[in-house]
Amino acid sequence: MPPVTSVVPGDPIVVAEDLTKVYGDNRAVDGISFSISQGESFGLLGPNGAGKSTTMRMIGGTLTRTGGTMRVAGLDPAERGPEVRAHLGVVPQQDNLDEELTVRDNLIVYGRYFGLPHSYLRTKADELIEFAQLTEKAKAKTTALSGGMKRRLTIARALVNEPKLLLLDEPTTGLDPQARHVLWDRLFRLKEVGVTLVVTTHFMDEAEQLCDRLIVIDHGRIMAEGSPRALIREHSTREVVEVRFGAQRNAAVVDQLEDVATRLEVLPDRILVYTDDGEAALEEITGRGLNPITSLVRRSSLEDVFLRLTGRTLVD
Amino acid sequence: MQDLQRLAASGRVPAPEVMAARARRWGWWYYVEYWLRTAKAWFQSILIYMVGEPLLYLVALGVGLGTLVDNGVGTVDGVPYLVFVAPALLISTVVMSTGGELTYPVMAGFKWDRLYYGPHATPVTPAQIATGHLIGVLIRFVVQSLIFWAIMVAFDAVPRGVLVSALVIPIGVLSAAAFGALLQAYASTLQDEGYQFAFVQRFVIMPMFLFAGTFFPLSAMPVYLHWVGWISPVWHGTQLARQVTYGAVEPAWLTVVHVLFLLALTVVGVLWARRSYTRRMGS
Numbered sequence: 199m200p201p202v203t204s205v206v207p208g209d210p211i212v213v214a215e216d217l218t219k220v221y222g223d224n225r226a227v228d229g230i231s232f233s234i235s236q237g238e239s240f241g242l243l244g245p246n247g248a249g250k251s252t253t254m255r256m257i258g259g260t261l262t263r264t265g266g267t268m269r270v271a272g273l274d275p276a277e278r279g280p281e282v283r284a285h286l287g288v289v290p291q292q293d294n295l296d297e298e299l300t301v302r303d304n305l306i307v308y309g310r311y312f313g314l315p316h317s318y319l320r321t322k323a324d325e326l327i328e329f330a331q332l333t334e335k336a337k338a339k340t341t342a343l344s345g346g347m348k349r350r351l352t353i354a355r356a357l358v359n360e361p362k363l364l365l366l367d368e369p370t371t372g373l374d375p376q377a378r379h380v381l382w383d384r385l386f387r388l389k390e391v392g393v394t395l396v397v398t399t400h401f402m403d404e405a406e407q408l409c410d411r412l413i414v415i416d417h418g419r420i421m422a423e424g425s426p427r428a429l430i431r432e433h434s435t436r437e438v439v440e441v442r443f444g445a446q447r448n449a450a451v452v453d454q455l456e457d458v459a460t461r462l463e464v465l466p467d468r469i470l471v472y473t474d475d476g477e478a479a480l481e482e483i484t485g486r487g488l489n490p491i492t493s494l495v496r497r498s499s500l501e502d503v504f505l506r507l508t509g510r511t512l513v514d
Numbered sequence: 515m516q517d518l519q520r521l522a523a524s525g526r527v528p529a530p531e532v533m534a535a536r537a538r539r540w541g542w543w544y545y546v547e548y549w550l551r552t553a554k555a556w557f558q559s560i561l562i563y564m565v566g567e568p569l570l571y572l573v574a575l576g577v578g579l580g581t582l583v584d585n586g587v588g589t590v591d592g593v594p595y596l597v598f599v600a601p602a603l604l605i606s607t608v609v610m611s612t613g614g615e616l617t618y619p620v621m622a623g624f625k626w627d628r629l630y631y632g633p634h635a636t637p638v639t640p641a642q643i644a645t646g647h648l649i650g651v652l653i654r655f656v657v658q659s660l661i662f663w664a665i666m667v668a669f670d671a672v673p674r675g676v677l678v679s680a681l682v683i684p685i686g687v688l689s690a691a692a693f694g695a696l697l698q699a700y701a702s703t704l705q706d707e708g709y710q711f712a713f714v715q716r717f718v719i720m721p722m723f724l725f726a727g728t729f730f731p732l733s734a735m736p737v738y739l740h741w742v743g744w745i746s747p748v749w750h751g752t753q754l755a756r757q758v759t760y761g762a763v764e765p766a767w768l769t770v771v772h773v774l775f776l777l778a779l780t781v782v783g784v785l786w787a788r789r790s791y792t793r794r795m796g797s
C-alpha cells in the first residue's frame with residue numbers, strides 16, 4: 199500500500215479527552231475520553247439523544263466543542279479543520295445529497311471539494327458507483343433513488359478521497375437486512391485494507407459484527423468500554439431466558455424466579471432471567487409449574503449489557 | 515468481487531495536506547463549480563426569463579410610456595425617456611433577481627435540503643461556501659446584465675457608444691452584489707421558514723424599484739424622500755449606469771460615492787455572511 203500522510207500505523211488516529219458539548223443547559227456530551235488506534239473499528243453505542251452524533255461531528259471539527267481536547271491525526275480539528283477533514287470520509291446520519299444532480303455528479307462534485315482533479319474523479323466515480331451497486335442508476339437524478347440507495351450513495355461518496363478514517367453515523371439505517379449485510383461485508387473489507395472505522399449505531403448486531411471495541415454512551419457519558427465479547431462477559435451472564443407470563447402474571451411470578459437466576463430484569467412484556475445455563479434454568483422454571491406463555495433461550499448480547507448499565511432498553 | 519484495496523488506496527490521491535491546501539485556496543471555487551452544475555438544469559428557463567424581461571420592460575416602459583413622456587415633457591435629463599429609463603431598468607431587474615437567488619436557496623442550504631452540510635464535511639469551510647454561493651449567483655448576473663445590455667444596444671438606447679456602455683455589465687453585477695450579499699447574510703440568520711422574505715420583497719425591494727430614481731429622477735421627489743435613494747444600491751448603481759450609457763452629468767465626488775457605497779455594502783455583506791455561515795454551521 200502506498201504510504202499516506204503523516205499518520206504512523208499503530209499510533210492512535212483519534213484522541214479525545216474530556217470532550218464536552220453543552221447546548222444551553224443540556225450537557226449533550228459530558229466529558230468523555232477515548233482513543234482510537236489506526237486500523238481499528240470503533241463503535242459508539244447508545245440510545246436516541248445519547249450524544250453519538252454530537253461526538254462524531256466534533257471529531258471532524260464541523261461542530262465547535264465546548265470543552266476538552268481532540269486530536270485527529272495529531273491535529274486539532276477546531277484549528278486545522280480542512281487538514282483534518284482531508285483525512286476523513288463522513289457519512290452523516292441524515293443524507294444530504296443533491297437530489298437534482300445525477301448519482302454520478304453527486305460523487306464528482308463531492309470529490310472536487312477535496313481538490314481532486316476531474317481526470318481522477320471520472321474513473322473513481324465509476325468504481326464508487328459499482329461499490330454502491332448503483333450502476334444502472336448512474337445517470338439517474340438522485341431524487342429517483344430509494345432511501346436505501348441514497349444511503350449507499352452517501353457511503354460511497356464518503357470514500358471519494360480514499361480516507362484513512364471513515365466516520366459512519368448510523369450507516370445502515372434505512373437499509374433492508376440484505377443490504378445491511380452486504381454493507382457490513384464491504385466495511386469489514388475496508389477495515390482489512392487498513393481503513394479505520396468509527397461507527398455509531400443502536401443496532402446490537404451491527405455493533406457486535408463491526409466493532410473491535412466500543413463505548414456505550416448514555417446522557418453524554420461513557421457507561422462502559424471494551425470489545426463486545428468482553429463487555430458481555432463483564433456485565434452479563436452467558437445466557438438469557440426470556441419468559442412471558444402475560445402482563446398480569448409477570449409481577450406475581452417474579453418472586454418465584456429469584457433463586458433460579460443470577461439476575462432478573464422485569465420488562466413490561468417479559469422477564470429476562472440471566473443465567474449461565476439457559477436450558478437448565480428453563481427446565482427449573484417449567485418444573486415449578488410456572489408455565490410461561492412463551493419462552494426463549496438465547497446468548498447474552500450488548501442489549502443486555504446496556505440494560506444492565508442503564509436500566510433501559512436500547513431500542514424501544 | 516471488487517478490489518477494495520484499490521478503492522481504499524489507489525495511490526492516485528494526493529496526501530491530505532495537499533488536498534487541504536488546495537481547498538484552502540480554491541474551496542470557494544469548488545462551490546461555484548457545484549452551483550454552476552446545478553444551474554445547468556434550469557438554465558433554459560432562466561434564459562427565457564433573462565431575455566423576456568428586458569424586452570417586456572423596454573417595450574412597455576421605454577417605448578410605450580416613453581412615447582407619452584416624450585410627447586408631454588419632451589426629454590428627461592436631456593434624453594428620450596427610453597434612454598433615461600433603460601439603464602435603471604437593467605440595474606433594478608438585476609438587483610431584484612437577488613430576491614429569488616439569495617433567500618429561499620439559502621434556507622434550503624441550511625434547513626430544507628441541508629445542501630450546505632455536504633461540503634461542510636470536506637476541507638471546504640462554511641465561509642467559502644458562503645462566498646462560493648454568492649459568486650455563483652453573480653456569474654448568473656453577469657449573463658443577465660450582458661443580455662439586458664445587448665437588448666439596450668438593439669433598442670438604440672446607448673448614445674454614449676456601445677463600448678463604453680458595456681460598463682453597465684460590471685455596474686449591474688456590483689449593484690446586485692451590494693444588495694445580494696446583505697440579503698444572503700440576513701437569510702442565513704433566519705431559523706424559521708423564511709416568512710420574512712415576503713416582507714423584504716414588498717417593503718425593501720419594491721420601494722427601491724419604485725422610488726430610487728428608476729422611473730423619474732430622485733430630484734423629482736420631495737426632499738424628505740431622497741434618503742430612500744441614498745441608502746439604496748439601486749439608485750447608486752443606476753446613476754453610474756446612466757453615466758456610461760448616455761453620459762448623465764454628475765459631480766465627480768458623487769460618482770466616487772456611488773462606487774464606494776456599493777463596494778462598502780458588498781464587503782460588509784460578504785463578511786457578515788461568512789461569519790454567519792461559520793457560526794451557524796459550527797453549532
Ligand SMILES: Nc1ncnc2c1ncn2[C@@H]1O[C@H](COP(=O)(O)OP(=O)(O)OP(=O)(O)O)[C@@H](O)[C@H]1O
Pocket residue numbers: 221224226244245246247248249250251252253291400797
Ligand atoms: N443543534 C442542537 N441544538 C440543541 N441541542 C442539540 C442539538 N443537536 C443535538 N442536541 C441535543 O444533544 C443531545 C445529543 O444529541 P445527538 O444528536 O448527539 O444524539 P444521538 O446519540 O446521535 O441520538 P440519535 O440516536 O437519535 O441520533 C440531545 O439531547 C439533543 O437534543
Ligand SMILES: [Mg+2]
Pocket residue numbers: 250251252291367
Ligand atoms: Mg445521532
